[in-house]
Amino acid sequence: MTGSYSLLVADLVGVAVFAASGAGAAVAKRLDVFGVAFVGFVAALGGGILRDLVIGAAPPLAFSDWRYAVTAVAASLAVFRFHPQLNRLRRGVLLLDAAGLGLFTVTGTVKALHAGVPPVGACLVGMLTGIGGGVARDLLTAEIPAVLQRDIYAVVALGGAVAVTVLSWLGVADPVTLVAAAAGMTAVRLLALYRRWSAPLAVP
Numbered sequence: 001m002t003g004s005y006s007l008l009v010a011d012l013v014g015v016a017v018f019a020a021s022g023a024g025a026a027v028a029k030r031l032d033v034f035g036v037a038f039v040g041f042v043a044a045l046g047g048g049i050l051r052d053l054v055i056g057a058a059p060p061l062a063f064s065d066w067r068y069a070v071t072a073v074a075a076s077l078a079v080f081r082f083h084p085q086l087n088r089l090r091r092g093v094l095l096l097d098a099a100g101l102g103l104f105t106v107t108g109t110v111k112a113l114h115a116g117v118p119p120v121g122a123c124l125v126g127m128l129t130g131i132g133g134g135v136a137r138d139l140l141t142a143e144i145p146a147v148l149q150r151d152i153y154a155v156v157a158l159g160g161a162v163a164v165t166v167l168s169w170l171g172v173a174d175p176v177t178l179v180a181a182a183a184g185m186t187a188v189r190l191l192a193l194y195r196r197w198s199a200p201l202a203v204p
Contacts, residue, residue: 040076047132126161
């Protein structure tokens, strides 16, 4: 499996995961089928569109490669159709969101590095790719974005982007280590939710 093919697969898996996350949040808000598909689409592709615009990849893959849009809509409609069978929908949304955060941060960072973005900039692009879809989903469903709340969210994405950049610098950023990095981010995000870790708040 080539590196470019592995990156495409990881990107599409991230799209499906974030689409399911967005669709699950939309279902919980009692939106209709179009609303569910739209929120899933934006949640899945918002971060990638931002990434492509930043690195100068025009038009963004969300519009130039039909597989991205089809994957996002298909995953959203699947959640809409089978949501009665999904137990504890909110927990499922959190799990999918954590997985999407890890996958998109990895692919965003790698694509930025391949586009020639310097390491610090690539870390920022990776973080924005990871959190962009979740922010859009929360805004569309009238929730305060998780990145602005006490939960550790953007910090996980930034840390993961730094890890991917270091792996690339060391020359060991192969599919196995990148998957491990995404899994590590997912685990840290879920652990932060479970242990209620948070960044410091301003003292009134």
